[in-house]
Amino acid sequence: ELEKKLQKKKMPKEARDKVLKEIERLENIPSMSPEYSYVRTYVELMLDVPWSEKTKDVMDLKKAKKILDGDHYDLEKVKTHILDYLAVRKLKGKSTKGPILCFVGPPGVGKTSLGQSIAKSLGRKFVRMSIGGIRDEAEIRGHRRTYVGALPGRIIQGLTQVGTNNPVFMLDEVDKVGMDYRGDPSSALLEVLDPDQNNSFRDHYLEVPFDLSNTMFITTANILDTIHPALRDRMETIEIPGYSSEEKIHIAEKFLIPKQLKEQGIEKYNVKFTCEAISLIIEEYTREAGVRNLEREIANICKKIAREIVERKKYPRNVTTEKVRNYLGVSKVLPSEIEDKNRVGVATGLAYTPAGGDILLIESTYYRGSGELILTGKLGDVMQESAKAAISYIHSRAKAFGIEDKLFSKSDIHVHVPAGAVPKDG
Template sequence: MTSQDSTRYPVLPLRGLLVFPSMNLHIDVGRKKSMAALQAAMKIDEKIVLVAQRDMEMDNPLEKDLYNVGILVHIKQLIKLPNGTMRVQVEGVERVSFVDYHEEKAFDQVTIQFHADAKTPTQEQEALMRTLVESFTKFSKLSKQVSEESSRAAAQITQPGLLADTVATHLPLRISDKQAVLEAFDVTERMVFLIQKLENEKEILDIEKKIQVRVKKAMEQTQKEFYLREQMKAIQTELGDKDGKSGEVSELRKRIDAAGMPEAVKKNVLKELERFERVPAQSPESGVVRNYLEWMTSVPWSKRTEDVLDINRSEEILNRDHDGLDKVKERILEYLAVRQLTQSLRGPILCLVGPPGVGKTSLAKSVAESLDRKFVRVALGGVRDESEIRGHRRTYIGAMPGRVIQGMKKAGTINPVFLLDEIDKMSNDFRGDPSSAMLEVLDPEQNHSFSDHYIEEAYDLSNVLFIATANDLGSIPGPLRDRMEVISLAGYTEMEKVDIAEHHLLPKQMKEHGLTKSKLSIKRDVLRDVVRYYTREAGVRSLERTIAGLCRKAALQLVKGDKKKVTITAKNLEDYLGKRKFRHGQAEKSNQVGAATGLAYTSVGGDTLQIEVSLSAGKGKLLLTGKLGDVMKESAQTALSYVRSNAEALGIDSDFHEKYDIHIHVPEGAIPKDGPSAGITITTALVSALTGRPVKREVGMTGEVTLRGRVLPIGGLKEKTLSAHRAGIDTIILPKDNIPDMDDIPDSIREELTFHPVSQVEEVLAIALEEGNYANS
């Protein structure tokens, strides 16, 4: 179908390029006349005629230098580039032939005749379309220049003209052949021409394939390898490496053979070694593979130490290194005894839980010494990236194994004592959850095939004795806690601290400060005063720092020549350490109204907690201060509800909540406080304030309260009792359900304290409050 258009369209000559209808194309234009033609086209209707040049080398073609059949295109986008040229995106609209050509100075113009294709094929054209699609599909399978997607897309076209143009777009034809397709206005003629071209191209491809096969067979594999190796040697020699990599590869091969790897692992490592041998030394990949081989030969695979399974020797070492902690040492010895009987380490992983400074890390070192094993410590505090545990994949720059494999390399054996320090301090963020990665490390059913992202091979951790330490068991995720056998270290009594100071801390600090017994004398009673009046903690870290301070001051006096020997006594102790920081004795100097002493358990051990209640005229408003957590706020609400519902029995005006505002305060407001054990303490302080009956100064208490006045059991009784003893409290009120926990309290402490197990709040008030009728009127 043809039609003529009287409109003059700008002409854009193309060099080595040709556009078909429905085809999208980007063209860079740099000739002045061509750019002027584009700008004129944009002002008319965004249409321009593209036509191929007969001679691509000509810069200013005339009419005779162009073909007389081109294509009308629609300009979809025109961009001016910084270098002064233009980039245009066009879409082919229709074939056109020139009716009249107008050569002008600015740009050439042409009037055109359209040649549209019929939409519906005849029977003959239908047959040609099937043949064309079949030939094009076969060609796409042979040729690397045409994708299978293109052949599938062509098979879906139903218009004969569009099919022929699409196939012509993908064929590697010369410009003259593509121009012939463009000038074939008869669709049947066009498809026949393309089928012939396709058959010709397929024959050429078949011939090329046969030639390649013959060439490939002609080169024997041994000749090829010999040639490549000689070429590699020559290159390495030119670069200054006379021996090439042969010496380095030989050394790595010896290390691989001596590493004792499992066969499957060794096979893969040898493949990497062959790859390392082939890669040029200057290539970045060479360094990556070399680093991997270094790690694989440095990590222990079979080397182990022989265990010394002597339970008496282990007990002697534990007693030598640690005073006190009898039950903890007993549990460790039981654990080692089972290991001795079973000759196996399968089972729960030990987790030592306790406040700072109680000897968790030193216990782990003692276990390693008692077994005569290597000791490795990995600090997990602040670890929030899963890759810290599992390692980084080798695709990343600077990749390396995780801390577990690094620790194994440091140990050098497959059965060290591996300390996972501060396992409760791990956290998670967008980089993953390291505590989840630790599950595989600590699970005896899985850690025989631990997977590190860097080494990419199963590594056996089942021979390792893992010992974890933590300050707070509650912050360890449940699944991880379930895989560990928890051993609690509550803290030391006063006598145990004095023994530790005398037998361990003082000799250690004197040695570090260059002092001997002839230069410094500190008696046992002085160390007891240091424990009582200058430190108040569950562990002994602050005690050690204080003793170090004494040694420093003594060293200064000796160096100045003031004294030849320094003797520190109870009388001159304040001259060295200053005024006493703590009072040893009663928590309060006198009985107080509205103030009760509670016992709390924190991540750094037990502590005493003063709770104060104040009344002021008001309408029953409850004010809570002291940076309390949700649990303690709920305890306060529960205590108030109990007092209101039992006001008459307690001797309190039933309408007190209409007269007074109640302020409950826990001093040291900057310190967060929370936990389910302050219920009876708040109730006692509240009743004391409302009745005017003072709370006995020597009484400390712990327990949660219900709305019906029941006293519920609590945890950490041993730690709380030790804190009460440190504070000088001699009477402790505890829930009756906690009576079995009293067995954990050292006998020396129990003898000095009076315990009152209770089940109801009435019993608490009878013990804690002074006798007499002080009720408010």
């Protein structure tokens, strides 16, 4: 039975010889022996591994572009990259190596779902493996067959699961890989994610090289700093920034609201959200770079409308700003506002946060003292030094500004950057 399977299976000579050798061994082992089940499991797994099975790529660039545009708004850089790869593949043929991309961006901007869209646009299967928190190298490279219950690594398992050797393989949360006495998984990933080495990837369990060069690997991360430098060097980093308020409104109208109306069972009731209502949810009920919380708040509103339909048979056709406040209650986020008129001692600064841009009102005052500079507001070293540099500049140009020299030695200057509990540096 196993020999028949082997004859039908297309596999490299080294792997075929190894399987034949194991089948011969199997014939000489009594079926009651524990060794028999180990060898049989190995042979069956070797026959299941997709050595030469692959899906045919969609070579129609217009169709691929349509799929990418239909699933995600904006993200032009990523889409262009995929279409460039497809164009090269079309001209060059089968010998093109799969690109190894790393999507870096804050949570909720669509990194994982973008991987699924790429697989769809290429006409390939999709495998997702979360490697956040993995500490054991054997998760990547597999266990040696000497161990009881040994298994191949998660990469070979993923390929066997989809039955092809050229899927889009997503390694999620590559910035959160751990390490301990069992080995360093990020070092094991170096071989997997190197286009020049991964054509002969050796899994400890298979004991023969496997060609991963047809697989398109995509990794995702929230920050680059924690990724192993050698690993970072092997990947092409594509930064996916957070969305602006205008982009979020567009995403909500085109993707999130239709999805939530369908999920909450109120699609046929033609409920519409006004542009002002969506803007209010974004500005006063969420504070994020992505759209996860925005989708959550839209879902909450849809659930409340569903309840009204069931209980009272009455529901709002248009969700306005007034309805949003009724459904979601008091605002969770108060937007920063510039002072309505210029005031002495208050300057406006700009800040960059993971959730987008913000405004800082920098307050200062001086009073009789001993020439001290007091800085509050949880400021980092760079901001503290900036404040000291500003004082030195004013001191050096005191005459030009009409400030008396003795003012500096007889006054304390206090600079405060609200909010006090938020760490700041620049």
